[in-house]
Amino acid sequence: MNSPTVPGGAGHDRRGFLRRLLTGSLWVGLLSLLGGMMAFIFPPARQAFNPGRLSLRVGSVRDFAVGQGKQVLFDGRPVWVLYLPQGFVALSAVCTHQGCIVTWDEKRHLLNCPCHAGVFDASGNVVAGLPLRPLPRWRVEIVGDEVFIGKEG
Ligand code: FES
Structure with missing residues (x-):
């Protein structure tokens, strides 16, 4: 028994997948940008002393x-x-x-x-x-x- 076909189903799934991929990429980019801005505005505490070689x-x-x-x-x-x-x-x-x-x-x-x-x-x-x-x-x-x-x- 064949499953019913949805008109435009394959194309619709592909467009939905691409839309979700694009939306996810935009969110990742936006969050990375915000993270960078927050790190710039509120820099992490740095050690006052660099315990280096000497x-x-x-x-x-x-x-x-x-x-x-x-x-x-x-x-x-x-x-x-x-x-x-x-x-x-x-x-x-x-x-x-x-x-x-x-x-x-x-x-x-x-x-x-x-x-x-x-x-x-x-x-x-x-x-x-x-x-x-x-x-x-x-x-x-x-x-x-x-x-x-x-x-x-
Ligand atoms: S070596 Fe110290 S006083 Fe002379």
Whole structure:
């Protein structure tokens, strides 16, 4: 038994399909355009810090107590990451006199060099001893709850 034929059925189906295809394409295009406009008007939050090749995650903020320091290796060089009442500071741990490794005094908030009694404050400035230059600083960024250090500049 043959199914009844609808006059113009095949052409009608083809036109309907093409109409739906065209309408769907227009909607997809319109939504893409709106999405692009919304992304332009309301840009997504960007990370203030790009943890690229020359950056290092040193831990979570929760890992530090105020006054505490943590020595890490960055690019093969020792760096002190200090959590001070005013925030994080990262300083080279290499004394600028003759290259000995300074230690962090949590109680006095000073960096002491064991070789010739050089002393630096928590900003890296020379306080006493033979060093003539301050300790180089490193950039510190907090991304979410994570602490990163990177090269200045
Ligand atoms: S190497 Fe640090 S004071 Fe001399």
